[in-house]
Amino acid sequence: MRVQVDGEKCQGHNRCYAIAPELFDVDELGFAFALHDGAVPAELEEKARMAVANCPEFAISIVETP
Amino acid sequence: MTARRPPVTDWATDFDHTDPQWVADPYPIWEALRTTCPVAHSDRYGGTWLPVRHDDVAAVAYDTEHFTSRSVVVSEVRPGSNDLPAPIGVAPPITSDPPFHAMARRLLLPAFAPKAVEALEPFTRELCRELLDAIEGRDQVDAAVDYARHIPLRVIVKMLGFPQEDADVFRRFIRMVLEDVDMSPEDRQAVEDERELEHYIDARIAEHQAEPQDDLTSFLLDAEIDGQKLEPDHVRGTMVLLMIAGIDTTWSAIGASLWHLARTPQDRKRLAAEPALMPTAVEELLRAYAPVTMARLVAKDFDFHGCPMKEGDWLLLPFPAANRDPEVFPDADQVLLDRVENRHGAFGLGIHRCIGSNLARMELRVALEEWMLRYPDFELSDPAAVAWSAGQVRGPRTIPTRIL
Ligand code: HEM
Ligand code: SF4
Numbered sequence: 381m382r383v384q385v386d387g388e389k390c391q392g393h394n395r396c397y398a399i400a401p402e403l404f405d406v407d408e409l410g411f412a413f414a415l416h417d418g419a420v421p422a423e424l425e426e427k428a429r430m431a432v433a434n435c436p437e438f439a440i441s442i443v444e445t446p
Numbered sequence: 447m448t449a450r451r452p453p454v455t456d457w458a459t460d461f462d463h464t465d466p467q468w469v470a471d472p473y474p475i476w477e478a479l480r481t482t483c484p485v486a487h488s489d490r491y492g493g494t495w496l497p498v499r500h501d502d503v504a505a506v507a508y509d510t511e512h513f514t515s516r517s518v519v520v521s522e523v524r525p526g527s528n529d530l531p532a533p534i535g536v537a538p539p540i541t542s543d544p545p546f547h548a549m550a551r552r553l554l555l556p557a558f559a560p561k562a563v564e565a566l567e568p569f570t571r572e573l574c575r576e577l578l579d580a581i582e583g584r585d586q587v588d589a590a591v592d593y594a595r596h597i598p599l600r601v602i603v604k605m606l607g608f609p610q611e612d613a614d615v616f617r618r619f620i621r622m623v624l625e626d627v628d629m630s631p632e633d634r635q636a637v638e639d640e641r642e643l644e645h646y647i648d649a650r651i652a653e654h655q656a657e658p659q660d661d662l663t664s665f666l667l668d669a670e671i672d673g674q675k676l677e678p679d680h681v682r683g684t685m686v687l688l689m690i691a692g693i694d695t696t697w698s699a700i701g702a703s704l705w706h707l708a709r710t711p712q713d714r715k716r717l718a719a720e721p722a723l724m725p726t727a728v729e730e731l732l733r734a735y736a737p738v739t740m741a742r743l744v745a746k747d748f749d750f751h752g753c754p755m756k757e758g759d760w761l762l763l764p765f766p767a768a769n770r771d772p773e774v775f776p777d778a779d780q781v782l783l784d785r786v787e788n789r790h791g792a793f794g795l796g797i798h799r800c801i802g803s804n805l806a807r808m809e810l811r812v813a814l815e816e817w818m819l820r821y822p823d824f825e826l827s828d829p830a831a832v833a834w835s836a837g838q839v840r841g842p843r844t845i846p847t848r849i850l
Binding site: 391392393394395397398406407408409410430433434435436437438 | 552555556558559560561725729786787788789790791793795796797799803804807
């Protein structure tokens with residue numbers, strides 16, 4: 381599984397960073413980006429789903445990798 | 447001071463957000479409109495629209511072409527010749543439209559980004575403890591007046607580098623701007639002409655120009671857009687905005703959360719027993735009791751879902767109603783402290799997302815943590831005496847509380 385942040389949609393609510401700091405970080409303006417190229421280790425998959433489900437701007441998506 | 451308006455009899459055609467029924471409990475009104483008239487209209491304030499569904503609120507927030515932020519507080523007066531024209535507005539960036547908005551906003555973002563806000567947490571925690579120390583030993587307190595209202599005021603005053611003892615100047619000013627929508631145009635003009643706050647801020651700016659400090663005031667004075675220092679009007683407008691936008695709002699969120707806990711023993715006990723639930727609980731309390739309804743002016747005539755909107759019409763943008771839409775939030779009217787899927791819009795949606803959201807969350811979380819540590823058990827001592835503010839920022843202004 382991988383996560384992606386759509387920089388056009390992200391408005392910096394920082395919900396993803398609060399929920400899953402292992403997967404997301406924020407720049408000095410407060411906009412989010414995915415860490416480690418978006419790679420999600422198996423034990424963090426639930427947290428990744430929670431980040432998606434809590435982003436008010438629908439800016440995060442999950443890409444299932446085979 | 448306030449000229450009473452006739453009571454509202456029909457919420458779909460004559461709503462008024464200052465009506466006592468709305469002030470006391472707006473949720474049933476929105477609930478009814480959601481199924482019968484999701485975009486209501488009223489002739490009050492010279493013509494006002496009200497979308498109540500989440501999707502419609504979001505659509506308006508995202509549509510900066512048809513809706514301008516030039517004025518975000520509904521009143522009898524629309525922006526006039528005294529006010530800066532769009533796209534800047536009186537208090538950038540909240541009153542700005544694209545493309546200027548992005549520049550004015552970008553300037554402020556670093557001061558309110560998550561990592562900058564983390565640095566203010568120890569100050570905030572210490573402040574909360576001091577406030578709790580001051581009421582130590584009493585069995586009757588007012589959770590709004592003795593506790594909640596001091597927290598955001600003193601944090602902002604600290605960030606700006608203004609003397610803590612000047613808090614009252616701001617408190618008076620904020621009352622006028624946010625709660626007196628019923629003031630007649632003449633009265634409002636008279637108050638605005640006094641320019642009390644502007645003189646106060648100009649004095650603080652002069653001090654900081656003479657002797658720069660490591661604070662937000664010096665940061666703003668030093669900031670540049672396109673290689674140009676900000677106009678003094680812009681700096682002052684931004685400071686006024688930070689005070690107005692940051693104080694009553696956060697006071698309301700802290701107050702409403704304590705009010706909820708005071709009247710909901712099972713939630714109180716759960717939070718006391720499971721402190722790790724706090725961040726999730728904070729989001730749910732923000733969703734359920736979102737304090738801020740914004741406004742827009744229609745920028746040009748157009749048709750919104752069959753509603754003929756005319757340039758200059760007001761539109762109330764109730765994020766609190768969007769947060770209670772059952773299409774998006776199952777059991778929307780229930781407070782579920784462990785609601786893990788919660789994409790609420792308490793801090794707005796789109797380009798105007800609250801710049802202070804990280805700060806407000808931190809203040810709310812720390813305020814509740816410190817209160818719960820000191821007073822895990824408390825209740826409303828006089829539920830009927832709880833008074834909610836009128837206007838676009840909704841929160842309890844008095845919460846008579848008995849410490850158990
Ligand atoms: C719980 C507390 C708060 C709530 C619920 C809240 C809510 C909001 C909302 C809904 C907006 C969107 C405005 C729009 O769409 O027109 C907003 C904007 C804004 N808020 Fe807050 N706010 C809170 C606290 C704060 C604090 C503490 C500050 C700063 C000290 C602040 C500063 C701002 C600013 C500067 C904007 C304008 C952003 C822009 O236009 O780009 N707010 N707030
Ligand atoms: S929650 Fe969404 S909008 Fe907020 S920072 Fe993360 S990606 Fe951006």
